Amino acid sequence: MRSPDRQPKTRQPTDVELLGQEREVDGWEPVGSDRLKAPITLILGIMLVGIVVLMAVVSAFWTPYDPAALNIADRFLPIGSPGYPLGTTRLGRDVLTQIMAGARTSLLVSILSTSAAVVIGTLWGLAAAGARPRVQRVLTAAADVGVALPGILIALVLATAIGPGNTAAVIAIIGWFVPIVARITIGPAKQILALDYVEAAFAYGRSMWYILRRHVLPNVAPVLIVQASLMFAAAILIEATLSFLGVGAQPPTASWGRMLNESQTVLDFAPSLMIIPGLAIMGAVLGFNLLGDGLRTVLDPKQSANRGTP
């Protein structure tokens, strides 16, 4: 009686153990790869952004040469020439100096324009969401029209009207982005205004302005933060575009877009003069996109815990 009783007892635990192990292996692989995916893009993004920011900050205090200085004797030096690791331009300017100073132009224009656009666009969107139906329709339609207009044309017209320069680029990018931010804010803001805690806040006598500020804004902020990170990358590209077209940064201000413009005629025999600023623009745009994307992934689980946030 004893031995048949014992046999199943010793067999059963091994079965259970096996099952448990299998399940563990099944569960581990996707979780592990999911966890690795977010950091890799995020780390790459942080690295690229870090390089750009470092160049910009350092260039404010020190560059290998004066960014504005010309040196006709040393023009068109190739990559790796003594004293000029990235070569020189057709006017004999040091390419490394130009890239570093260009990073500063790029970041300054992008930071100013994106932050101003987010502030103005959010105010526009909140005002539209909280306004009386008729005013709301007008403000929403205005944002729709703004989004529908071809941004680069508006930016060119604005920049030409103001006169070329970094100020023109900043204003042009603000004009492009503001309706987009407003459009993105209106929907979620209206959704939140329909929630019961907003109704309750009205019920105990809070004003619309207070409700927009304290109840609506914190709840639309996640959407706006993600949008701002993507817009920042777009702003870098637009700044380069405007400078390339000649309405952005003017000499002697260094700019990646203008470097491209100045070297397009010599593409045949000095291609590195286009490739280097091109890589700089690509790296910066990619970096900020990856950073924004990675941050969104990292922050997402927290967002889903906040019910009521659309």
Next chain:
Amino acid sequence: MILQITDLSVKIGGIEIVHIEDLSIGPGERVGLVGESGSGKTITAMSLIGLQPRDAILSGSILFGGREILGLDDRSMSLIRSEEIGVIFQDPSRALNPTMRIGKQMAEPFRVHTNLPRSAIQERVLGLLDRVQLSGGEDLLRRYPHQLSGGQQQRVVIATAVALNPRLLIADEPTTALDASVQQGILTLLLELSKERDMSLLFVSHDLGVIRASSQRVAVMYGGRIVEVGPTDDLAGRPYHRYTQALLGASPRLTDSKGQLTARGERLSAIPGSVPPMGGFPDGCPFRGRCRYEISMCRENPAITALENGHRHACWNPATPGDARAASH
């Protein structure tokens, strides 16, 4: 009477959504407003405090404490809403701002309507927490809504609604979004608060069981009208209107007419058809078309028949005692 509604009509886009000829709530009285979804109960309740949809047009009269409150400007309305009429919404997770700490949200009524210093407000809030049986004190006040359970959230909402000692509390489906196990606790809390503060309660629900447990008087709504109103026991024991009868027949009962627990489950009868969309109710009796006892007279607007104890109904072919028993068994 603390609240007296007379000929209240709510129109949206030219369609009359709600028409209430007469409904009153006495001081400390608990009144249930019951009906299926789409019967107009929530719009009625929200119209009382000026929280109707923006495009709704109200007419008639709502007397609160003898004062006409229909058509008051926003400012005076918000004063009445917060200091004299409290509101509890259906879903507590929608009634609390996910980005604001519990303590700050509970302090809001005091901050808007009193000049109390911060420390005094904190004291009041802690007192309220105690009253709604939430433990955790200051630690709980520092939490965010998603860190609380549904029942805890609803207790916070209730505490905030009664913060300024309102004379009337409107509870719109306060237990619907909660687990069955939590519902009883919330219901008990509301009853206790109503009794100890002599606070009237307007209880809006589609759940007859909840209404029976909470209300002294019931008004049954269908198609934006009150089809039957009366003391809870009278109405549940002897319904007249065919809609009330159908509603009772569709709600589960654990006890028989003598109050004894029934041994076996009873078959529930569904109400045929579904509630028509806004403005899609037929002329005459709104229940026409879904009613099994329809007669030709039902095309006419129903007359109101008054019975004893303030029991009234609006049915052309009311249930007989035999029917009533059949419906509730």
